[in-house]
Amino acid sequence: MPGVYFTxxxxxxxAQSAAKDRGMPGIRMLxxxxxxxxxxxxxxxxxxxxxxxxxxxxxxxxxxxxxxxEAKPSQxxxxxxxxxxxxxxxxxxxxxxxxxxxxxxxxxxxxxxxVPPTPKLVKAMLAATTRSPQELLGQAAPxxxxxxxxxxxxxxxxxxxxxxxxxxxLAAMDGFLDKKYDLTHVQASTGSFTPVVxxxxxxxxxxxxxxxxxxxxxGFRANSTVGRALRxxxxxxxxxxxxxxxxxxxxxxxxxTFFTFAEDQEKSPWEPYDVSLGYKPEESTVTVxxxxxxxxxxxxxxxxWTGQGVIxxxxxxxxxxxxxxxxxxxxxxxxxxxxxxxxxxxxxxTRKSLxxxxxxxxxxxxxxxxxxxxxxxxxxxxxxxxxxxxxxVFLDNLKPGGRVPIVQSPDDFHIFVAGGSPGYDLxxxxxxxxxxxxxxxxxxxxxTKAGK
Amino acid sequence: MKRNTNxxxxxxxxxxxxxxxxxxxxxxxxxxxxxxxxxxxxxTIGINPxxxxxxxxxxxxxxxxxxxxxxFLEVVAQLLKQKxxxxxxxxxxxPAAQTITDMPKWYPTVKQQGDLFVFGVGD
Numbered sequence: 001m002p003g004v005y006f007t008x009x010x011x012x013x014x015a016q017s018a019a020k021d022r023g024m025p026g027i028r029m030l031x032x033x034x035x036x037x038x039x040x041x042x043x044x045x046x047x048x049x050x051x052x053x054x055x056x057x058x059x060x061x062x063x064x065x066x067x068x069x070e071a072k073p074s075q076x077x078x079x080x081x082x083x084x085x086x087x088x089x090x091x092x093x094x095x096x097x098x099x100x101x102x103x104x105x106x107x108x109x110x111x112x113x114x115v116p117p118t119p120k121l122v123k124a125m126l127a128a129t130t131r132s133p134q135e136l137l138g139q140a141a142p143x144x145x146x147x148x149x150x151x152x153x154x155x156x157x158x159x160x161x162x163x164x165x166x167x168x169x170l171a172a173m174d175g176f177l178d179k180k181y182d183l184t185h186v187q188a189s190t191g192s193f194t195p196v197v198x199x200x201x202x203x204x205x206x207x208x209x210x211x212x213x214x215x216x217x218x219g220f221r222a223n224s225t226v227g228r229a230l231r232x233x234x235x236x237x238x239x240x241x242x243x244x245x246x247x248x249x250x251x252x253x254x255x256x257t258f259f260t261f262a263e264d265q266e267k268s269p270w271e272p273y274d275v276s277l278g279y280k281p282e283e284s285t286v287t288v289x290x291x292x293x294x295x296x297x298x299x300x301x302x303x304x305w306t307g308q309g310v311i312x313x314x315x316x317x318x319x320x321x322x323x324x325x326x327x328x329x330x331x332x333x334x335x336x337x338x339x340x341x342x343x344x345x346x347x348x349x350t351r352k353s354l355x356x357x358x359x360x361x362x363x364x365x366x367x368x369x370x371x372x373x374x375x376x377x378x379x380x381x382x383x384x385x386x387x388x389x390x391x392x393v394f395l396d397n398l399k400p401g402g403r404v405p406i407v408q409s410p411d412d413f414h415i416f417v418a419g420g421s422p423g424y425d426l427x428x429x430x431x432x433x434x435x436x437x438x439x440x441x442x443x444x445x446x447x448t449k450a451g452k
Numbered sequence: 453m454k455r456n457t458n459x460x461x462x463x464x465x466x467x468x469x470x471x472x473x474x475x476x477x478x479x480x481x482x483x484x485x486x487x488x489x490x491x492x493x494x495x496t497i498g499i500n501p502x503x504x505x506x507x508x509x510x511x512x513x514x515x516x517x518x519x520x521x522x523x524f525l526e527v528v529a530q531l532l533k534q535k536x537x538x539x540x541x542x543x544x545x546x547p548a549a550q551t552i553t554d555m556p557k558w559y560p561t562v563k564q565q566g567d568l569f570v571f572g573v574g575d
Contacts, residue, residue: 011575
């Protein structure tokens with residue numbers, strides 16, 4: 001069936017890139033002028049001259065006979081060379097500079113200088129895991145680049161990670177590459193979504209992750225370089241670049257290191273997050289999740305607060321919607337400071353009961369839902385996006401008088417304990433179209449007691 | 453004495469020059485590993501043959517659900533009707549739960565309804 005695809009001038013390169021990625025480089029596209037289309041799109045009257053200027057072009061794209069290349073495009077060849085690169089210079093300082101210039105100019109780095117990934121340094125990184133360098137971890141979206149343990153090691157060296165961090169980085173990549181994780185969205189979306197990366201279990205303390213004051217800030221090598229290794233791995237193996245196929249309009253928050261921290265198990269009144277999922281206390285895991293901007297709660301060092309007040313503030317915030325929502329894939333990452341978690345535990349809350357409280361209190365009256373959300377939620381129950389286990393609750397409430405859950409299950413409120421004392425609680429929301437949350441066990445470590 | 457001094461000076465300059473030349477010629481080579489993964493190239497597919505004329509055709513306007521796309525396609529529909537009164541225009545809002553990567557789910561419906569399609573507006 002012949003067709004034509006309308007995009008805008010700011011997204012034409014992105015659209016062409018996606019067409020090539022999917023093996024259809026010849027798709028005919030028309031790019032509306034971004035500087036006028038976006039401002040006019042609320043009004044058919046204002047759109048009229050824009051559409052009129054394109055109508056003949058559109059007809060031409062639908063009627064002009066195909067070229068031979070459009071009808072049978074030549075097979076795309078492998079896009080990138082895997083061989084090692086040799087850089088010659090007058091001195092090591094010059095060589096270091098040349099390597100950095102090459103990597104930065106080739107879009108193989110994040111804009112900051114990198115540690116040159118020499119075979120010796122990569123070998124040392126690989127020695128930190130029993131996993132084979134050639135082990136295939138998966139294909140990274142959006143270009144479906146092949147991800148091996150060795151390739152992640154190269155990017156980890158570049159990030160300045162210590163070899164002992166490597167098993168954590170690999171487990172996080174296992175999460176991102178899980179087929180149930182929508183990696184495309186966080187790699188390419190116009191929204192400024194960013195991964196949050198949380199280490200649970202004894203390896204967090206052993207590696208010196210910061211879980212306290214300043215845990216999302218700079219200065220802590222484990223937090224910073226594990227996050228940066230993941231940033232570089234996703235950039236190089238999924239092969240994204242801003243304004244080309246990573247279209248985050250304001251850029252991604254915490255783009256260089258992601259939101260990377262560890263749970264503070266010593267101060268938490270509850271079992272570790274991963275133990276609540278069924279892992280053993282002696283095991284270590286890493287959780288990766290796509291999130292939007294965090295909501296900052298509590299009083300920090302300047303205002304009073306109560307645990308109940310914090311969670312009621314959360315309820316008020318997340319149940320204030322009524323616009324379009326993807327309930328089938330919505331998840332929340334709630335990071336409570338230890339003082340707040342203890343306050344809630346003293347009031348009788350367990351992690352489970354707190355999840356149940358948030359689930360119940362945030363349900364929305366059916367009358368508040370937009371028609372698009374009602375339609376979407378029905379579709380999601382029919383096509384299995386809302387699992388059969390949870391579908392009936394939605395079906396029973398998608399009618400006048402009903403109270404519709406905003407997540408599939410109470411377990412979609414993922415509660416971690418970390419942060420300073422005093423500190424602020426953080427609520428990360430994910431309103432994306434598909435699931436983007438995974439926890440993976442850290443294994444194969446050779447340089448640490450935990451994560452074996 | 454003066455002659456000896458000149459010889460010493462000449463020798464020193466020669467040795468110094470050789471050292472300098474040696475330094476200038478010395479080079480270091482650093483080998484680094486490529487950080488990028490291979491991309492298995494997908495099989496390439498050609499696009500479908502065009503139609504000679506839109507007159508009398510069924511044209512499906514696929515609204516991708518992005519804000520304003522419905523308005524834009526509505527205007528396109530009006531313009532097409534003016535230009536091709538015998539054409540049939542079908543408005544098709546893509547199911548909200550399905551993204552572009554779910555194309556196999558919604559494309560068959562589009563194909564069933566028309567002879568050609570217009571998709572917009574991304575993004």
